Amino acid sequence: MTMDKEFINKLFAYHQSTPPMPYRSSVCDLLEKVREFLFPQLSESCIVSPAQLEAQYQVLYAKMLNILVGMRKELRDDPEKLTHQIFEKFPQIHACLKKDAEAICEGDPAASGVDQVIRTYPGFKAIFSHRFAHELYLLDIPLLPRIISENAHSHTGIDIHPGAKIGAYFCIDHGTGIVIGETTEIGDHVKLYQGVTLGALSVDKSMAETKRHPTLHDHVVVYAGATILGGHTIIGENSTIGGNVWLTSSVQKDSVVYHRPQIIMKNKNEASSESA
Ligand SMILES: CC(=O)OC[C@H](N)C(=O)O
Numbered sequence: 704m705t706m707d708k709e710f711i712n713k714l715f716a717y718h719q720s721t722p723p724m725p726y727r728s729s730v731c732d733l734l735e736k737v738r739e740f741l742f743p744q745l746s747e748s749c750i751v752s753p754a755q756l757e758a759q760y761q762v763l764y765a766k767m768l769n770i771l772v773g774m775r776k777e778l779r780d781d782p783e784k785l786t787h788q789i790f791e792k793f794p795q796i797h798a799c800l801k802k803d804a805e806a807i808c809e810g811d812p813a814a815s816g817v818d819q820v821i822r823t824y825p826g827f828k829a830i831f832s833h834r835f836a837h838e839l840y841l842l843d844i845p846l847l848p849r850i851i852s853e854n855a856h857s858h859t860g861i862d863i864h865p866g867a868k869i870g871a872y873f874c875i876d877h878g879t880g881i882v883i884g885e886t887t888e889i890g891d892h893v894k895l896y897q898g899v900t901l902g903a904l905s906v907d908k909s910m911a912e913t914k915r916h917p918t919l920h921d922h923v924v925v926y927a928g929a930t931i932l933g934g935h936t937i938i939g940e941n942s943t944i945g946g947n948v949w950l951t952s953s954v955q956k957d958s959v960v961y962h963r964p965q966i967i968m969k970n971k972n973e974a975s976s977e978s979a
Pocket residue numbers: 882883884885901902903904905906915916
């Protein structure tokens with residue numbers, strides 16, 4: 704079968720006017736290698752000397768530089784300088800991720816240890832990607848942060864916008880369906896369960912530059928399915944937001960917020976006019 708010529712010509716014009724993205728798969732590949740570099744729990748081979756680690760570091764550095772050189776025109780700064788700025792954050796990000804793994808382990812009675820969390824937990828994978836995506840976002844590097852966050856989203860079901868500010872000891876348990884919007888601010892020791900949305904109250908395009916998503920202070924726990932919306936919504940420290948709560952206003956510190964939907968429980972064999 705031959706293709707419609709007119710379609711092919713239009714598509715060709717589209718190809719000619721649209722820049723390609725040669726670094727799409729290299730970014731995800733690089734991040735995976737950074738994960739193995741920082742966490743031996745994920746590596747398939749043993750490191751036998753600091754020199755070997757140093758050599759790996761140089762390879763990762765060169766790969767990052769190569770990606771940034773490829774998109775030089777889209778950057779606000781020199782690729783070499785940006786690569787340096789990203790890599791000098793490694794010790795800080797590594798320390799932060801170890802705290803996240805500890806928090807996930809502490810927060811989940813089903814976790815057998817920190818190594819298991821690092822090796823298998825989607826929450827750890829998501830926060831790992833986020834800690835890097837956020838650094839690139841802060842350096843105004845276009846597109847790469849979203850490639851990283853959407854790659855993590857597709858693997859874990861956890862959608863964290865690279866712009867979200869997330870404090871230390873962040874714990875996601877299960878995680879599927881979590882959405883954390885761009886201007887969300889999260890303090891230290893915060894724990895989120897699956898299906899939590901930290902979202903915008905209005906999704907008007909004109910809101911792009913405003914704070915649209917909530918702020919959660921330290922030691923907040925949000926249970927499954929809760930939805931917290933709005934840039935002015937602040938959840939005070941040490942508060943607990945119950946499952947399926949829909950919240951569009953602020954909460955004082957030390958609060959417990961829950962709703963009690965009516966549930967009906969009865970014997971199946973009871974005579975009733977209602978049908979199931
Ligand atoms: C998470 C969320 O509210 O998303 C809505 C929209 N993408 C925005 O950022 O405002």
